[in-house]
Amino acid sequence: MKTLRALPVVALAASALALAGCASGSNAQATAPSGGAGAASQPVTLMLNWYPYGEHAPFYYGVEKGIFAEHGIDLTIEAGQGSTKTIQAVGAGQVDFGWADTPALLANVDKGVDVKSVGVFLQTTPSSVQVFADSGIETPADLRGKTIAVSAGDAPTTTFPMYLEAAGLGPDDVTQQNLDAAGKISAMLTGKVDGLIGFAHDQGPTVAAKSGREVRYLRYSDAGLTFYSNGLLATSSTIGDHADLVREMVAATSEAFAAAAADPEAAVAAMAGKDPQMPAEDVLLEQWKQTTTLLHTDATEGKAPGVNDPADWQNTLDVLSKAGLIKGGTSADDYFDASFAPAG
Numbered sequence: 001m002k003t004l005r006a007l008p009v010v011a012l013a014a015s016a017l018a019l020a021g022c023a024s025g026s027n028a029q030a031t032a033p034s035g036g037a038g039a040a041s042q043p044v045t046l047m048l049n050w051y052p053y054g055e056h057a058p059f060y061y062g063v064e065k066g067i068f069a070e071h072g073i074d075l076t077i078e079a080g081q082g083s084t085k086t087i088q089a090v091g092a093g094q095v096d097f098g099w100a101d102t103p104a105l106l107a108n109v110d111k112g113v114d115v116k117s118v119g120v121f122l123q124t125t126p127s128s129v130q131v132f133a134d135s136g137i138e139t140p141a142d143l144r145g146k147t148i149a150v151s152a153g154d155a156p157t158t159t160f161p162m163y164l165e166a167a168g169l170g171p172d173d174v175t176q177q178n179l180d181a182a183g184k185i186s187a188m189l190t191g192k193v194d195g196l197i198g199f200a201h202d203q204g205p206t207v208a209a210k211s212g213r214e215v216r217y218l219r220y221s222d223a224g225l226t227f228y229s230n231g232l233l234a235t236s237s238t239i240g241d242h243a244d245l246v247r248e249m250v251a252a253t254s255e256a257f258a259a260a261a262a263d264p265e266a267a268v269a270a271m272a273g274k275d276p277q278m279p280a281e282d283v284l285l286e287q288w289k290q291t292t293t294l295l296h297t298d299a300t301e302g303k304a305p306g307v308n309d310p311a312d313w314q315n316t317l318d319v320l321s322k323a324g325l326i327k328g329g330t331s332a333d334d335y336f337d338a339s340f341a342p343a344g
Helices: 036-040 054-064 083-091 102-110 160-166 181-189 203-211 236-241 243-262 264-269 281-294 310-322
Strands: 042-047 073-078 097-101 115-120 127-132 147-150 175-178 195-199 215-219 230-235
Touching: 042 083, 042 243, 054 073, 054 243, 054 264, 054 281, 073 243, 083 097, 083 102, 083 115, 083 230, 097 102, 102 115, 102 230, 102 310, 115 236, 115 243, 127 203, 147 181, 181 195, 181 203, 195 203, 203 215, 203 281, 230 236, 230 243, 236 243, 243 264, 264 281
Parallel strands: 042 073, 042 097, 147 175, 147 195
Antiparallel strands: 097 230, 115 230, 127 195, 127 215
């Protein structure tokens, strides 16, 4: 397979190809092991949805264990700054693959960004209202009259009215305070809000570690509201011109997720020193353990990570269309290429 683009890459083993370089920015680097399949690997860049946190452990573990190298991929992992920026970077050809939230991907496709999903791995939304366990908020009904930090425009916030409806509450029963990602955590830690909306496997463990207090999660899925979350994406040209590479990338990612789920401690240990903004190891471990509960729906239970079900895709389109995040009258084929489903 030929290289997709002229990109800086991390060095392969000295006895293999004489390539050297580094990932752009101050992001983590991941290099295929020397020898074996790694010696003939193709340089590939993956941009994450955010700075590395526990959810991303499989990528680092997959590199460390040689899973990506076995599939002919020399993977460089770059930090992201939000799903939308990652999606746009992939669409602009700045990186080969992206890891991003499905609602953001669908919205950007509707706006003309030339990308498609090649497999969703977080198949149950981690969206949740997060409160301290000692706050007296135990059920959704207890949110009445409370102030919750949100981030306008993201999927958890946009679908929050649907969650309230499913939980028997109205949109005016809860006061929403709009803050950025860091601001939400700070406001919750300082008591300026009663809780926050976000991903249960991301902010929650961080808040718990910083505060020393237990966090309770009022999950959207517990109220019967769910939709797809993070997965892999690529441009239509990559999919069309380099289908073998896409197939290997999806297969390697699936194997890496399965391996990381089987050995969480080792998977998280593979992240050590990869990015200065990563949480502490115990937080990473809790984040990854919570991520493993999101990898399947009832329709995909027992199947390999990254296998998507058509009914789950349709449910996602229905929910996000109702929420106004995407246009109606579309089909999964407009956003997803099902050709690369991992085996097993």
